[in-house]
Amino acid sequence: MSARRRRRAAAEQEEEEEEEEAAEAGSDKEVDLEERLHELDLRSDSDIPDVPPPTDSTPEILKRALSGLSARWKNWWIRGILSLAMISGFFLIIYLGSFMLMLLVLSIQVKCYHEIITIGYRVYHSYDLPWFRSLSWYFLLCVNYFFYGETVADYFATFVQRREQLQFLIRYHRFISFALYLTGFCMFVLSLVKKHYRLQFYMFAWTHVTLLITVTQSHLVIQNLFEGMIWFLVPISSVICNDITAYIFGFFFGRTPLIKLSPKKTWEGFIGGFFSTVVFGFIFSYFLAQHQYFVCPVEYNSETNRFVTECEPSELFQMKKYSVPPLLQAVLGWETVNMYPFQMHSFALSTFASLIGPFGGFFASGFKRAFKIKDFADTIPGHGGIMDRFDCQYLMATFVHVYITSFIRGPNPSKLLKQLLILQPEQQLSVYKTLKSHLVEKGILQPSLRG
């Protein structure tokens, strides 16, 4: 407490000094009360007024059903019911297919962005900054346009080939995206207003960091999805499972605190969650690996204008015999076991979800403490905002994407094809010849008599 008082005193003293010097500086640099207050904000954590606690948004119907219980159990029930509701919603959307999933990912991204930007507005009291709301949404649009153009164009190659206007947009995609971004940048510079420079720069940076976090990750999630729904489902479920089982283990056995940042987390929960998630990952992958619907890369069929998941399952999803290492042989009593190679990968995914995923959660907790907010928003009763549910998922999405590109697949064939098609004709011809000789050499292509 005394440190806080000392810092407050130091802040006040510096404020006085600054006032004197500013008075000498002349009319050019009028001391702005708002700016000085913000400077004070920066120096000590404790001066910020707490954001008023979010209002209770539990639906009326739940309230009536649970009115008889005590407050603690009521909260527990609300959280439980909402968890089940979210999980069911998740299954429903999986059933509805890839396109709905993509829409879902996009909506979540937009909502997360909105939540974080709103926090920024509140922290900096910047609702009335000129242009700023429009600019934030404009930047979100630009970055999404850029990313969707890069990914979607690859997958819809045949669809795009047929339409002239789309061809133009694809060919000059980077240039168009850059021009759009620059327009936003210039608008920002033109919107700088004398007394609000610092605030505007803060909001600019806040917007960009938020875009970096939410938009890139959501696009990585969609790329993972296109690789095969299993690459989307298993990581997300592992993170959810880790959340739930760590909570349950902590509830029953929790004793040793894990990190000062989140005082409710315990080592017992952490380790228990790790083992349960690994087991869950194994079992869940086993079930999913059997269905083509989950295992095949998502492709867009231009004739039926729909997404199809039909293919010859790759080696990853074909049962193989593995010899059980001698240590485990004694425990399990088997000598060999039939597993999908994918289950080995699920082991890596679950490990990441349990060991590193929580750091995303700690980061979000630190962020909430830093800006003195209880939850990101009020969207889900009992749970908080969408960001609160998805904070651990972010690192996971990037990890899965990097994992796939490094260990599973090589470069994307459709992207390669797209690039081949925009080469100069002479280049295309020489590439064609090289490819043909290579394929003939490998016996993949039978040398024919003509053509």
Next chain:
Amino acid sequence: QESEPENKLDGETASDSESKSEFGGSSPVPSSDDTPEVLNRALSNLSSRWKNWWVRGILTLAMITFFFIIIYLGPMVLMTIVMCVQIKCFHEIITIGYNVYHSYDLPWFRTLSWYFLLCVNYFFYGETVTDYFFTLVQREEPLRILSKYHRFISFALYLTGFCMFVLSLVKKHYRLQFYMFGWTHVTLLIVVTQSHLIIHNLFEGMIWFIVPISCVICNDIMAYMFGFFFGRTPLIKLSPKKTWEGFIGGFFSTVLFGLLLSYVMSGYRCFTCPVEFNNDTNSFTVDCEPSELFQLQEYNIPVLLQSVVGWKTVRMYPFQIHSIALSTFASLIGPFGGFFASGFKRAFKIKDFANTIPGHGGIMDRFDCQYLMATFVNVYIASFIRGPNPSKLIQQFLTLRPDQQLHIFNTLKAHLVDRGILGSLEDA
């Protein structure tokens, strides 16, 4: 008349040493005069206004000379210089962050900022180096493994930094630490990505490096000159010393300068050829057959200009047409980078980014307009000049599965037959 030039003495940075001090007690930049002693003595008898003018002029000439020297020394030295400039810019901006937030004593933070800089540089250099040094990398076993799992290794390094950050959060300093984390990331985004784009442009051909940078410098100087002699109407409230006359005069001079410079440079192979790494001599070479862009062609002058110029056709390099686009961007949009930096300096109440160059300020002060330019040139090249690299595509093709290879081959064949490039009866 006497007072006007005084107001227009400075370009980018805030007013010169005669003006009142603008910052409060917590001045981040010491205002000591670090002009070299030699210059001080030589100019000691002039009035302080002219002295400042001379110091700026001499330093400008020194920087331009230095630029020419390193161009002469070759691509390797240029890459090293770009890297040093990048590190210095990063250091300057981070130091401002420390000063703004009084966060010198935050635990770990200096180490973490430098660590993140290292990670992001490692990631970018790995991506570029793999492309250009392909054969060298394939030969050496450790390099091959590093390049194959490059993204994974970079991500793991970044994650380590991220986890260290989370573990370093200290109870009373959460907000400061998050601010510095955000500050570091935005700085990395601006400084590191742009410097790597500059290196990409360099590898395309030194002309793609020299012409844009020179256009920005020329625009700076010309806008200043025009503003000095003819300046009357203020341009933007953010930089009160900029004028419309300077802006427009700078635009036309830069376009002209770009045309002339490109004409001179397009004649030399060492500027127009892509930089390649020669495995046998283990050095960079610039030797090639100049592409169409750098071969003189006859252009018909539009009828309007014919009466003015008196010629019916003119021989020009196609590259000069592109240089018009580059110069236009440098004059019209480049200054927005400068306005952004001015706004930033006013927002955080600093006069200059640092004190590295006497009379000019820090390295960032000189490079603020260059940043947008580097990205623009890179996007321009990728969109309008070269397509993807065929040999790189072939390499990627060879790593695909046989059924994927066959599918691509057949699609390509159908496409070529469709366009008539490959006759359906031909057996190529």
